[in-house]
Amino acid sequence: xxxxxxxxxxxxxxxxxxxxxxxxxxxxxxxxxxxxxxxxxxxxxxxxxxxxxxxxxxxxxxxxxxxxxxxxxxxxxxxxxxxxxxxxxxxxxxxxxxxxxxxxxxxxxxxxxxxxxxxxxxxxxxxxxxxxxxxxxxxxxxxxxxxxxxxxxxxxxxxxxxxxxxxxxxxxxxxxxxxxxxxxxxxxxxxxxxxxxxxxxxxxxxxxxxxxxxxxxxxxxxxxxxxxxxxxxxxxxxxxxxxxxxxxxxxxxxxxxxxxxxxxxxxxxxxxxxxxxxxxxxxxxxxxxxxxxxxxxxxxxxxxxxxxxxxxxxxxxxxxxxxxxxxxxxxxxxxxxxxxxxxxxxxxxxxxxxxxxxxxxxxxxxxxxxxxxxxxxxxxxxxxxxxxxxxxxxxxxxxxxxxxxxxxxxxxxxxxxxxxxxxxxxxxxxxxxxxxxxxxxxxxxxxxxxxxxxxxxxxxxxxxxxxxxxxxxxxxxxxxxxxxxxxxxxxxxxxxxxxxxxxxxxxxxxxxxxxxxxxxxxxxxxxxxxxxxxxxxxxxxxxxxxxxxxxxxxxxxxxxxxxxxxxxxxxxxxxxxxxxxxxxxxxxxxxxxxx
Numbered sequence: 001x002x003x004x005x006x007x008x009x010x011x012x013x014x015x016x017x018x019x020x021x022x023x024x025x026x027x028x029x030x031x032x033x034x035x036x037x038x039x040x041x042x043x044x045x046x047x048x049x050x051x052x053x054x055x056x057x058x059x060x061x062x063x064x065x066x067x068x069x070x071x072x073x074x075x076x077x078x079x080x081x082x083x084x085x086x087x088x089x090x091x092x093x094x095x096x097x098x099x100x101x102x103x104x105x106x107x108x109x110x111x112x113x114x115x116x117x118x119x120x121x122x123x124x125x126x127x128x129x130x131x132x133x134x135x136x137x138x139x140x141x142x143x144x145x146x147x148x149x150x151x152x153x154x155x156x157x158x159x160x161x162x163x164x165x166x167x168x169x170x171x172x173x174x175x176x177x178x179x180x181x182x183x184x185x186x187x188x189x190x191x192x193x194x195x196x197x198x199x200x201x202x203x204x205x206x207x208x209x210x211x212x213x214x215x216x217x218x219x220x221x222x223x224x225x226x227x228x229x230x231x232x233x234x235x236x237x238x239x240x241x242x243x244x245x246x247x248x249x250x251x252x253x254x255x256x257x258x259x260x261x262x263x264x265x266x267x268x269x270x271x272x273x274x275x276x277x278x279x280x281x282x283x284x285x286x287x288x289x290x291x292x293x294x295x296x297x298x299x300x301x302x303x304x305x306x307x308x309x310x311x312x313x314x315x316x317x318x319x320x321x322x323x324x325x326x327x328x329x330x331x332x333x334x335x336x337x338x339x340x341x342x343x344x345x346x347x348x349x350x351x352x353x354x355x356x357x358x359x360x361x362x363x364x365x366x367x368x369x370x371x372x373x374x375x376x377x378x379x380x381x382x383x384x385x386x387x388x389x390x391x392x393x394x395x396x397x398x399x400x401x402x403x404x405x406x407x408x409x410x411x412x413x414x415x416x417x418x419x420x421x422x423x424x425x426x427x428x429x430x431x432x433x434x435x436x437x438x439x440x441x442x443x444x445x446x447x448x449x450x451x452x453x454x455x456x457x458x459x460x461x462x463x464x465x466x467x468x469x470x471x472x473x474x475x476x477x478x479x480x481x482x483x484x485x486x487x488x489x490x491x492x493x494x495x496x497x498x499x500x501x502x503x504x505x506x507x508x509x510x511x512x513x514x515x516x517x518x519x520x521x522x523x524x525x526x527x528x529x530x531x532x533x534x535x536x537x538x539x540x541x542x543x544x545x546x547x548x549x550x551x552x553x554x555x556x557x558x559x560x561x562x563x564x565x566x567x568x569x570x571x572x573x574x575x576x577x578x579x580x581x582x583x584x585x586x587x588x589x590x591x592x593x594x595x
Contacts, residue, residue, distance in 0.1 A: 003156065004163040009034075009200070009443025010142065011167050012180070014103045015230030015262060015403055016053040017138055018440035019146065022448060024163065034207060034444045036437055039145050041084030045070035051085060053436060056138055056230075058099040059087035060119070060127050065094070075148045081129075083141040088294070093317060095290035096122045101263055102134035104231040106183070107169075107176035114179075121286070132183045139187035160188055165443040168569065170196040170227075170234045170254045174590055177569060195446055195568045197439050198225040198236035199251060199457060201401035201432070204442030206455050208433040213455075214247055216430055217397060223430065224395035226380075226414060229402035233258040233376055235383045237395065238457060249457040254570070255383040262297065262404045264374055265341045269296040272340055273314060273330055282328065284316075291316045296332070303337045304407035310334045338409065346377050346413040351385065351392065351421040353378045377417045394422045399430040406435050446568075450496065460492040461591060464527050465572055466540060468517030469506060483517065485536040488564050489572055489591075491525040498565035501530050508560045508576045508585065510552025518543045518572075518589045529564065543589075550585045558583075566591070 009020045019037040038050035045066055059082040061071065071079040082090070091098025099118045108131070111117055116128035129137065143159045151157040166189075168180055177194055184192045202225055206213050217223065221240040227233070235255035241248045270292040274284050284292065292314070299312040311333045318326040355373035373379075385392055395418065400411050411429075419426040432438050448454040466485040486506075493499075521540040527533070533540065552558065560576040567573060574587040 003161060005157055006150075006162045007444050007447035008146075008159065008162045008164045009167070009195075009440045009445070009447065010139070010164060011197070011200070011437075011439035011443065012103065012135065012138065013056055013229060013403075013439070014101055014232065015056055016436060017056050017142060018053050018437055019142055020437065020440035020444040021162075022444050024451075026453075034441050036440070037146060037149065039084070039142065040074060040148075041141070042071060042073065042079070042082055042086040043084075044086055044089075046072075047086075048073060049085075054084050054138065054141060055088040056100070056102065057088040057091055058083050058102070058129070058134055058137055059091045059094075060097045060099070060129075061090075062097065062125075065097075073144075075144050081137055083138055092291055092294035095119070095287055095294065097126055098290075098294075099129060099134050100294070101231050102131055102138070104259060104263070105131040106135055106179055107172055109173075109175065113175075132179050132186065135180065135183035136186035139184055139189060143187055143189060160190065163447055164189060164192045165195045165200075165447050166192045167195050167197045167200050167439050167443050169232050170198050170236055170569075171232065171256055171258065172569070174571065174588060177571070193568060195443050196234075196236070196254070196570075197229075198227045198234050198254075198401065199568070200439045200442035200446060201225055201227055202236075202238060202249075202399060202442065202457060203445045203449065203454070204438035205399055205430055205432055207441060207445040216428070217247070219247065221396045222393060223397045223399060224384075224418075224427070225399045225401060226405065227401040228261055228376065228404035228410075230262040230404075231259065233260045233379065235380060237384075249455065250460070251457050253383075255379075258376075258379055260345070260374055260376055260379070261402075262300075265345060265404070266297040266300060267293050268340050268344060268374075269300055269332065269337065272336060273332065276330060277328065284328075288316055288328075299332045300337055300341070301406075303332065303334045304341075304409060342409060342413055345374050346410060346417070347375055348417055348420065349375065349378050349381060351381050351394070353381045355379050355382060377414070380414075380417075381421075394418065395427050397428045397430055400432060401435055401438055403436060458494065460494050461489055461566065462491070463520040463522050463591070464491045464524050465489040465543075465589075465591065466519040466521070466527075466533070466536075467574065467587075468519060469532065471534075482534070485519050485533040485540050487527040487529055487531040487533070488562065488574060489566055490528055493566050495566050495570060496568045498563065499529050500564065501562045503530060505559045505561055505579075506576075508550070508558045508578075510550040510556050510558055510585065511554040513547065513549050516546045516548070516587055518546065546587060546589070560585075 004024055006021045007024055011018045020034050022034045036052050039054045040048050040050045041054055043049045068078045071082055073079055113131040116130050118129050118134055146159040168177060217240045219240055219242040223238040225236040236251060237253040239250045239252050295314050299314050302309055302312050311331050314332050315327050315329040318328050355378045405411055415426055445454055449456045466487050468483040469486045471482040471484055519540050520543045524539050558578050560578050563575040563577060565573045570591055572589045572591050576585045
């Protein structure tokens with residue numbers, strides 16, 4: 001990015017968000033130091049403090065909830081939307097005014113993510129935000145913190161002018177990725193590069209290990225990145241190989257989007273406590289359940305710590321006001337947490353196990369599309385067994401990431417399950433320094449690696465990709481124009497790289513419905529970008545057809561050149577550029593998704 005002074009990694013997390021940064025320019029002998037930005041945030045009425053993480057919660061206070069002076073930040077007075085620690089704590093008491101898990105809603109295809117729907121189910125008097133606006137609010141807080149802390153004296157250091165890598169789950173689909181970009185633009189961060197979270201976690205491990213990482217993994221190792229956060233579970237596999245005496249890293253598999261994470265576990269504990277209240281004659285309403293859900297998150301984290309308490313008190317407001325309804329209190333103990341979470345979400349199973357597919361109810365309440373089977377280990381078995389019909393290959397090493405994986409008990413259970421699948425041979429653990437901060441640090445390190453100042457994970461295309469081009473031949477009655485295959489991405493093209501067809505132009509139909517055929521071949525591995533193939537059937541197969549109407553005057557045909565980019569998140573972007581005024585149209589295809 002032009003004039004960027006810093007490389008910035010942002011982890012826009014379901015539970016917490018983090019920013020890491022490092023200078024772009026350094027002395028040749030200097031060691032790149034990646035730092036975490038402390039984020040000032042409201043932690044209580046009239047109280048602001050800095051934290052290394054920004055809880056990804058938004059509280060929408062009512063007019064009489066708090067006096068205006070109680071919600072002020074150094075750069076803004078009378079805050080209308082509170083982001084961070086106080087939002088999380090106050091929102092647990094007034095859950096109808098709390099937006100949480102905005103990132104999970106951002107990838108929910110069954111709701112209009114551009115409409116103001118959050119807090120979900122809130123009464124009419126509560127203001128609402130769209131999922132995109134909620135994500136933008138978190139990013140905007142981070143941007144304002146940076147500019148207040150880093151750019152007050154020098155506007156060229158503004159965050160919007162830096163080289164930014166924003167992480168997303170590996171399993172985000174194209175729409176969720178586009179909406180993430182839109183949220184960043186709404187937060188006045190128009191120039192970002194998306195990077196997958198498991199990749200970022202692995203980069204963080206490399207950065208923390210310095211050159212010692214070569215002692216921990218060897219050629220032939222298969223590393224499982226097991227990333228369980230507040231809202232999602234992501235699995236990735238990275239192959240370790242050797243070339244010319246140097247270790248090489250290649251990401252070879254990415255799992256499906258799994259909406260299983262800390263949120264599910266907190267809710268399971270809430271149901272456990274609700275049942276206890278019910279047995280004593282107290283039934284909780286929906287808002288009390290939401291409050292209990294958030295309280296259980298705090299209790300779970302304390303009880304799963306290695307040196308944590310054996311019992312944690314949990315309390316929520318009774319029905320009505322706190323003065324009239326009183327407070328409901330109970331205790332949650334370590335044994336209950338272990339039974340509900342360890343056995344419920346990480347059961348022992350065979351490697352041939354698969355998640356249960358319950359028969360669905362014909363009519364369902366709209367909400368987040370959580371997995372019907374919460375057994376993470378069964379989803380892991382399915383992931384390891386379903387890789388393009390290749391023979392089963394189990395990991396020899398594991399890198400844990402995500403807030404859920406901070407619990408030693410849960411890491412041990414996953415290792416025990418993996419051991420049971422391979423004759424009790426436990427995979428080695430690649431020790432991560434800080435699971436809360438790793439993704440942001442890894443994103444910043446990736447920016448260094450792109451500049452040749454770090455190790456890159458190779459993620460070359462496993463196919464050659466083409467787009468269909470209608471041949472310019474005379475029309476024949478009853479026969480459509482023949483389709484030629486234009487190579488746009490050769491076999492092995494690295495993710496994060498780009499190229500351009502500069503030798504010729506093509507005609508682009510805009511302003512009316514048109515179809516674009518994406519093709520692929522696993523056998524034609526030597527075709528170069530720009531190769532135009534007439535007789536392609538047999539070696540090249542259709543993958544998908546994109547039907548869309550590109551912006552423009554109806555019936556117009558525009559001469560364009562084509563720019564190609566394979567992104568860090570596995571999408572093939574084709575930019576059709578009209579050289580006369582540099583107008584651009586984008587076509588996009590996810591090279592990792594099966595048709």
